[in-house]
Amino acid sequence: MERLQEVLDFNKKFVENKEYEAFTTSKFPDKNIVILACMDTRLVELLPQAMNFKNGDIKIVKNAGALVSHPFGSIMRSLLVGVYELQAEEIWVVGHHDCGSCAVQPDQVLEKMRKEVSDEVVDTLEHAGIDLKNWLQGAEDVTEGVRLSVDRIRNHPLLPKYATVHGLVINPENGELEQVTD
Numbered sequence: 001m002e003r004l005q006e007v008l009d010f011n012k013k014f015v016e017n018k019e020y021e022a023f024t025t026s027k028f029p030d031k032n033i034v035i036l037a038c039m040d041t042r043l044v045e046l047l048p049q050a051m052n053f054k055n056g057d058i059k060i061v062k063n064a065g066a067l068v069s070h071p072f073g074s075i076m077r078s079l080l081v082g083v084y085e086l087q088a089e090e091i092w093v094v095g096h097h098d099c100g101s102c103a104v105q106p107d108q109v110l111e112k113m114r115k116e117v118s119d120e121v122v123d124t125l126e127h128a129g130i131d132l133k134n135w136l137q138g139a140e141d142v143t144e145g146v147r148l149s150v151d152r153i154r155n156h157p158l159l160p161k162y163a164t165v166h167g168l169v170i171n172p173e174n175g176e177l178e179q180v181t182d
């Protein structure tokens, strides 16, 4: 709560001082790209700066691991909305080295969940046929994860032919990019 109050106090001044003016742009990406990236904290500013993108240039969709884990989930929906409604023509999937999502051990996460929400809840979900381990599982390795997501997007039945899809991996320490699909 204390942190939220700090932010609200800062925000009041930010708006009063019209500091937003430096960020004024439209909802359409000037460079016609929508990026799917990982939510890793090291990439918050590093990713756009290492690619020379500023406010208004691109759309960024983020999740744990930059993964499209379901063809009709919210990530795929966001990418398609970006293409159909918001003038994106390219989709770039950007994974990164040392990704916490790849390192996720579903068994360990389930253990933690059992402590927080009770064994009963976890057991009930599993009995209802929800495969929690599979659901929590990240990619085996970052390149594989990016390739898998790129494949899912490229082969999506609702992706228009004009949209191109690329896969990249970024180094979260120095911002170096590596292209992993053609």
Ligand SMILES: [Zn+2]
Binding pocket: 038, 039, 040, 064, 065, 066, 096, 098, 099, 100, 101
């Ligand atoms: Zn990550």
